[in-house]
Amino acid sequence: MFMQASTSLALREIVRFIRQKNRVIGAMATPVLFWFLLGSGVGRSLVAPGFRERTDYLTYFFPGIVLLIILFTAIFSTVSVIEDRREGFLQGVLVAPDGRSAILFGKLIGGTLLAVFQALVVVLLAPYSDYHPDARVLFYLIAIISILAVGLTALGFLIAWPMDSTQGFHALINLFFVPLWFLSGALFPSAGAAEWIRTLMRLNPLSYGHEALQGLLATRPGMPLPADLSHDFSIVCASTLLLVMACAFQVSRRS
């Protein structure tokens, strides 16, 4: 019954997403546009340590954009928690027998499916940035994207749950999510950064997600998988698990 409730809520997320066309634009078109403009704009102007030889910024920036899509989708699907609360829909769920955990898992499943779908659509652009993922790499890509999506959706949920205004949520997002993304290696490699930034990047779990994405995308057919992959996966998994547990604790509390 719990699965039926969660699935129904997840399905609702997807139906709502499809019916609100502007959300598709917000979560997918915006990052792709960023990538194209910023990537082409910077081009080969910067050659930083850690860049592969003859790499232009369009290529460097690509894994970061995949990460940004997951991030945006997570934000959009958790901002709906606040809308649901304000419009009254959430109350109806909260009085259902397992409503509290069902809404959490519904949002997590729904947000993750949307993020994976959108990230995969963008991964189809990978060959244009000199990446050529094969089936094996694609499998690991889907895995890391899914785990990242669960984690980031959980983080958004954790922030959105106690809030009653979307403006407040966006303010926190700018303060919290965006620096998290900046400091993941999405925009610049840690190799050339100031020492304190490098420390922050090492502490940022998202860096390991970015590293995994970058490493996987750079794996050409026939090459072995990146050496750090299991290390990256375990850090991302552990962070995700912690966030989901924090969410579960939060929804179980009644005022």
Add this chain to the structure above:
Amino acid sequence: MADSSLFAVKADGVGYSYGRKRVLDNISFELEEGKMFCILGPNGSGKTTLFKIISTIFALQDGEISVAGRSLRQFPTPVRRKLGVLFQNPAVDMKLTVRENLRHHGNLYGLDAHDLENRINKNLEALGVEDRGGEMVESLSGGLRRRVEIAKVLLTRPSILLMDEPTTGLDPAIRSELWSILSGIRNSRKLSVLFTTHLLEEAEPADEILLLDQGRSVASGKVAELRSGLGKEYVRLGTYQPKKLAARIRKEGEIEVTAEPASVKVVPTRGLAAPLAIKLWREYNKEVTSVTLCRPTLEDLFLQKTGRHWSSTPGEI
């Protein structure tokens, strides 16, 4: 505790605070099975807080509540299965169709898919919205949204229907239509009903009421009994100059006269109100715009218990 199973809802000494602010204090009441119970109170009286506690949205702080004989504190999940909850703001998804909303609700309660479709059809028909199934909820009027919500809530066959200000935002015609639909459903499904309202006239049909003011219970019981405790029938004279008229009528003797905003209330201390009404109508014909023969109302009850007029309490916009 054996006798508590006779009650759909039984509350005992319920209290609630937001931080240091006490918003409910020592509230007790009983809703008998199959009856209709009204929590009546002006804005800020604590009725919505009480509603949220009973509907399991808020945790129960002080006191005890049992629903169909089970403790709400110990068994919130089985209690939730018994309840059908209608909130002030419709708990429907505007971006989904009527049917999708109902289907979704059934899934939340784990209803079997085939059974669910049957129930959806039956309920949409019972609420007269069977032809709206494919429409987006956001395209429906306020009254129709309410009906859809009732159809939704009844899908799980609750034994107790909880409603928080169910007619808020609806115009009077739709309001009375909704009440007649609800009373039909109540009879056919043997539902116990508990609702809150700040509208005195909506409380009248209830079997019992609980009158709340500033988080405290000021009166409770059967409407008729509460009324009979309030004393006699009286006469209300409509007038443009209540003070002046009251001063003149006071000279009559054997009556109590009160000047109110656009009327004068005259209570006979001896004899009946009806002959007094005729007498006053004849004698003060020029100053009086209307004569009404009144039974004490819940408004009088509120005045007697709190010393304030119902209309002077902050209204809900």
